Amino acid sequence: MCQGVALLESEMPWFLVEQHARRIHRRGEGVEGELRFLYRDAEPMLPIWHEGVWRVVRWGNRRRRGKLPPTGWTWKDTVEAGGWTSFGAEPVNILCNLAMDKGVWFRVRQGIRGLLVRDEMDDELCVYMICEPATRYYSIMTRSDRMPTLIQEVI
Amino acid sequence: MAIGHLDADCFYVSAERVRDEWLEHRPVAVLGNNGACVIARSYEMRECGIRTGEPIWDAVKSCPEGIYLKRDFAWYEVLSRQMLNIVRDISPLVEYYSIDEFFWLAKSQSSPVALRDRIKKETGLPVTVALARTRTLAKLFAETVKPFGAIEVLTPEHEKQLLSELPITAVAGIGGRRAARLAPYGVRTCLDLIHMPRSVVRSILTITGERIWWELQGRPAMPIQNQKPPAQTISRGGGFTATDDPAVIYAWTVRHLERLIEELNFHEVRAGKLSLWIEYRDVASGLGEVSLDSATDRFDLLLDACRDALRMAWRPGMKASRIDLTATGLRGPGLIQRTLFEPESDPRKEAIFDLKRKVNAEMGRFTLRSGATLPLSELYRDPSCNYDICDVRGKICF
Numbered sequence: 001m002c003q004g005v006a007l008l009e010s011e012m013p014w015f016l017v018e019q020h021a022r023r024i025h026r027r028g029e030g031v032e033g034e035l036r037f038l039y040r041d042a043e044p045m046l047p048i049w050h051e052g053v054w055r056v057v058r059w060g061n062r063r064r065r066g067k068l069p070p071t072g073w074t075w076k077d078t079v080e081a082g083g084w085t086s087f088g089a090e091p092v093n094i095l096c097n098l099a100m101d102k103g104v105w106f107r108v109r110q111g112i113r114g115l116l117v118r119d120e121m122d123d124e125l126c127v128y129m130i131c132e133p134a135t136r137y138y139s140i141m142t143r144s145d146r147m148p149t150l151i152q153e154v155i
Numbered sequence: 156m157a158i159g160h161l162d163a164d165c166f167y168v169s170a171e172r173v174r175d176e177w178l179e180h181r182p183v184a185v186l187g188n189n190g191a192c193v194i195a196r197s198y199e200m201r202e203c204g205i206r207t208g209e210p211i212w213d214a215v216k217s218c219p220e221g222i223y224l225k226r227d228f229a230w231y232e233v234l235s236r237q238m239l240n241i242v243r244d245i246s247p248l249v250e251y252y253s254i255d256e257f258f259w260l261a262k263s264q265s266s267p268v269a270l271r272d273r274i275k276k277e278t279g280l281p282v283t284v285a286l287a288r289t290r291t292l293a294k295l296f297a298e299t300v301k302p303f304g305a306i307e308v309l310t311p312e313h314e315k316q317l318l319s320e321l322p323i324t325a326v327a328g329i330g331g332r333r334a335a336r337l338a339p340y341g342v343r344t345c346l347d348l349i350h351m352p353r354s355v356v357r358s359i360l361t362i363t364g365e366r367i368w369w370e371l372q373g374r375p376a377m378p379i380q381n382q383k384p385p386a387q388t389i390s391r392g393g394g395f396t397a398t399d400d401p402a403v404i405y406a407w408t409v410r411h412l413e414r415l416i417e418e419l420n421f422h423e424v425r426a427g428k429l430s431l432w433i434e435y436r437d438v439a440s441g442l443g444e445v446s447l448d449s450a451t452d453r454f455d456l457l458l459d460a461c462r463d464a465l466r467m468a469w470r471p472g473m474k475a476s477r478i479d480l481t482a483t484g485l486r487g488p489g490l491i492q493r494t495l496f497e498p499e500s501d502p503r504k505e506a507i508f509d510l511k512r513k514v515n516a517e518m519g520r521f522t523l524r525s526g527a528t529l530p531l532s533e534l535y536r537d538p539s540c541n542y543d544i545c546d547v548r549g550k551i552c553f
Binding site (some may be wrong): 008027028030033052091097098103104106107135136137138140141143154155 | 171175177178180182186189190192198211212215219220221222223224225298396501533534536540
């Protein structure tokens with residue numbers, strides 16, 4: 001499953017770039033930097049577009065606190081079956097230009113579908129990445145059996 | 156008059172960069188039909204040692220910073236035809252050699268730099284353009300100035316100077332085996348080949364080699380073809396994840412048959428013979444060939460032939476990884492020899508096939524397809540799988 005995303009510096013508001021400057025990574029000399037958000041980070045976070053505002057919020061519940069599932073992903077089927085209704089979850093777009101699965105970086109055109117919930121333990125917003133069974137192409141490309149649900153795109 | 160040659164620089168990657176400019180200067184690879192192999196890579200990725208055809212799992216190890224993209228032939232064709240139109244604007248005789256490579260008859264005042272810059276400006280694609288006295292020379296000299304190069308070599312002196320520096324294997328059509336046959340004659344460079352007697356070249360390299368010999372001397376021996384010659388054979392096929400599931404193998408066969416019939420219809424020909432070739436992972440490949448009683452493009456008759464051919468090529472329990480269907484004995488509608496055992500016309504079936512053609516023309520390929528392809532439903536759900544490089548029509552070369 002998708003373990004990270006990257007967003008070009010120029011696509012993010014400057015104040016968020018400054019806040020997350022430690023995440024800036026360059027793929028080559030003289031190339032514009034990209035902000036990387038990885039699940040394995042000490043503080044896993046994801047950039048989202050919510051109610052017309054850019055935010056960088058916690059990615060899932062890796063700390064295993066409270067009632068939220070202790071993971072960073074949720075199945076699309078679970079969302080559609082109403083499995084998140086009791087949490088007051090709402091759909092949100094995870095913004096990125098690239099995503100990474102098992103070390104393979106691939107382009108994302110519009111973003112990834114996510115689910116935003118409020119962690120009642122510390123009144124903090126957190127986002128889960130929505131995923132679905134991988135297509136044949138994706139599973140060969142990444143050797144992964146689940147893929148992120150992309151916005152208006154299929155790999 | 157001269158011959159022009161245009162070759163787009165790492166075309167698929169450049170095409171992706173046209174719509175996503177931020178990919179510039181980053182290591183980028185485009186993956187093939189199954190998502191397993193690199194079919195094009197940027198110069199940045201070449202620096203990591205990635206080669207065309209390399210499996211992605213190896214490429215990721217050598218180039219973990221690489222960005223891997225799914226191919227999109229429909230988009231590549233759009234850009235290819237834009238380039239073609241620009242070249243047609245400057246020449247009355249253009250050969251659409253391949254999706255990213257053209258030859259044309261150039262006027263004396265043509266400037267390769269001007270054409271290269273015009274294509275970059277109008278399409279966003281970096282290309283290399285060469286002008287020379289023959290197509291072999293133009294293609295050869297273009298390689299020396301890639302990427303984003305432009306070169307004009309129109310005098311024998313200039314040609315000889317460059318040919319003396321180019322190994323014989325740089326010529327398209329002379330690979331390792333032919334070079335080995337030339338080595339005992341002391342042929343190392345392109346200039347060495349020119350100095351060989353024509354009769355010796357012909358005896359070693361046949362008529363193909365002789366044509367190259369003429370062309371390297373600046374004498375055109377390979378004409379520009381502005382139209383694809385009528386097909387002698389039509390094939391459709393491809394590789395897939397190895398399987399021994401008969402339903403899946405049959406589904407691939409039927410998918411290729413439907414694509415083959417589309418192509419027969421496009422060229423307005425019917426097949427007199429059908430061959431089916433299966434590549435197995437662990438055993439020798441299998442071949443089945445069926446001659447049809449009468450040349451046809453009817454799905455039901457060709458499907459019957461396919462089943463017979465499949466039985467011949469079938470290795471029960473063995474994992475198949477590729478199937479190719481080839482139609483030969485092609486006949487145009489007015490050239491069909493009727494037989495005593497002509498299949499009966501079936502107006503009901505004809506009406507169904509006609510409806511299928513119309514629906515697919517109107518609603519998109521494979522909107523109506525055989526139920527035998529149901530095991531491949533996932534493939535059909537992805538529209539990009541319904542358009543392959545061989546579907547880009549009019550090219551001389553694959």
